[in-house]
Amino acid sequence: MDFLSYLISGISLGSIYAIIALGYTMVYGIARMLNFAHGDVIMVGAYMSFMATTRFGWHPLLSVLFAMVVCTVLGIVIEQLAYKPLRAAPSLAVLITAIGVSYFLQNAALLLWSANPKSFSSVVPFDSLRLFNGRLIISGTTIVSIFVCVIIILALNTIVNKTKIGKAMRAVSEDKDAAQLMGVSVNRTISITFAIGSALAAVAGVLLCSAYPILMPTTGAMPGIKAFTAAVFGGIGSIPGAFLGGILLGIIEIFGKAYISTQLSDAIVFAVLIIILIVKPTGLLGKKVLVKV
C-alpha cells in the first residue's frame, strides 16, 4: 500500500512538472530558445489568480481565465521587448536575456506583492478520492492536473498539425529564413507561440499552487528548473516527451526519497537524467516522435 501511495504522490508531483514542461518545450520547439523566464511567468499567473480570488472575490475558474489573459499579454510584451530585438543575435545572448527577464519578474513581484509568502487556496473544487478504506488518497488536484495535461497535449497537437498557424509554426521551427521567404511572418508566429506558452504557464501556476499551496516571488523558479529538466528528459521540443518526462521525474523523485534517502532525492533525479542523456542524447522521445513542433 505504501508503494501505491508513493506512486500516486510521484504522479501528482510529476503531473505538475509535466504541465510546466509543456510550455518550455512548446516555446523551444518553435522559437528554438530556452525561455528561462517561463518559471516566473508561472509565478505571475499564480499571483493573478490569487489576487482575483482574494482581493476581488472572483470565482476560482474566472480567476484562472483572468490569469491566462494577463500572462498571455505579459508573454507577448516580454517577447516584443526583450527577445524580438535579439532575433539575429547568437542564442547565448537570448539565453542570458531570458535569465535577466526571470530576475526582473521575480524582483517586480517582490515590489508588488512583498516577500511575505501567501497561502493559496486550491481552485480545484473536487474532494480527494479515497480508496481502500481511505488508505490510498488521490487528491483532486492530481486528477485535474493529469486531465488538463492530456487536454493541453491534444489541443497543442491539433493547433500544430491542423491549423494554418500551426503550419507556420512548423515552418518557422524548421527554417526561419526559408519560412520568411515563403511568406510566413516569423515575428507573428513566434509572438503567437509565446502567447500560447504563457497562457499554459498561467494554468501551470494555478495548478502548482493548488497542489502545494504556497506562493512567493520565487515560487516558480525551482519547479521551472525541474520542469526544464523534465522537458530535456523527455526530449526537448517533443510534446508527449514533456508529459512523459514530467511524470517520470516526479515518480523518480518520490521513489528516491522513499526507498533510498530523503537526503539524496535530487541527486538521484539528476543522476538518472545523466544516464538517460548518455544512452539517448535526444531524451526519451527526442527523435522518433512524430509531433515535432
Add this chain to the structure above:
Amino acid sequence: MKRKFYFTFVVTLALCLALLVGCADKPSKPTGTAPIKLGGIGPLTGGAAVYGIAVANGAKIAVDEINALGGIQFELNFQDDEHDAEKSVNAYNVLKDWGMQILVGTVTTDPCIAVAAESFKDRIFTLTPSASSPEVVKGKDNTFQMCFSDPYQGIVSAQYIQEKKLGSKIAIIYNNSDAYSTGIYEKFISEAETRNLEVVSTTTFTNDTANDFSVQLQEAQNAGADLIFLPIYYEPSSLILAQAKATNYEPKFFGVDGMDGILEMENFDTTLAEGVMLLTPFAADAQDERTASFVKKYKELHHDVPNQFAADGYDVVYAIYEALKDKDVTAETPASELCTQLIEIFTNDKFVFSGLTGNNMVWSKNGEVAKPPKGMFIENGVYVGMD
C-alpha cells in the same frame, strides 16, 4: 583636542537638558547633535527579503522613537545584501565608507559570518538581530546576537518536550540544506538521547525539494510518531501541515522560532495550525503594552503584522541605545572606541536588557544571548502561552 572636549561638554549638557525637559513632560526636539551612524545589512530583495525588510522596518521604528526622545540621535543606513555573503561584504564596505560607527546586522547567517570577520578586523561593534548560528560569534569579541543561537533552541526544545511529556515517539523533519535547521536538529537529537526521548523517524528535505512531504509524513506515520518536531521555517511547515491533514494524519507538531509567522501568512487556513506548539521569543499578539504599541505602529507604517525579525531589529537598536544613553559618545567617537565601550557594557553582568523579544536578557562573553524562550501553542488562530 580642546575643541573635542568642548564639543563633548556641549553635547552632554544638551543631553542633560533634554533629560530635564523630558521630566517636565514636554516633548523635546532633537538638539541638533550629529547622529551616531548605525549601519544595517540584510536581504531587502531576493528569496530571504522577508527577513531583511522586517529587520530594517523594525530598526527604523526604534531609531525614530529614540530620536524623538531627544538625547542620543541615531542615523540608520540599511544596505541590501540579497542574502549573499559576497554582496554582504560589499555592503559592509559601502557602510564603512559612509562612516558607520556600529553595525546592526547582518540579518542572515551565512553573510553574517563573512561580515563579522571583517568587522572584527576593523573593530566595529556588531549586534546581529537574527543570525543565529554559533559560527557568527565564535572567536569574535565584538559580535553579539539578539536572537537565540541554534544549538540553544535545539536543547531547550528537547527539554520542553520531555519535561511537559508532550510526546513519546518523536519524528523529525528538517531542512538539511540549511545551517539553521541542521544546527537545531543536531543539538536536539543529542539532547533527546541524554533525556531518553525516543526518536522514531528522521527525514530531511532541501530548499529545492520543499514542496512534497508525502514521503516524510508517511514514514513518520509508519513509525507511529505522535509528535513531529519541525526545526524549520514556516513556509515548508505550512505545506507539511496541509499535507498531513489531507491524509488524516494528526500528530502533534512542535516548531521553533522559524515557525513564527505562519498565522500571518495571507489567506492561510489557520485551522491547519490548530494545536501547533512552538518556542519563540516574540508573539505579535502578546498583550503587553510595548508589543501592542510596536505592532500598532508597524501596521500603520507597513500594513503588515511584524514578525520576530522586525522585533529583533527593534530590540537591537534599543539595546545599543540603552548601552550608550548614559555614556559620553557622539558622532565623532571613533568606531573602535565605541566598540571597546560596547563590548565592556554588553559583557558586564549589570547590563540587563528587556525588549520585545524577551525580558532580562544578558550576554555571555562569547556573544550569545540568554533569555527565556516562550512556549506557545496555537488555539483558534492565536498564540496562547503554554505555561
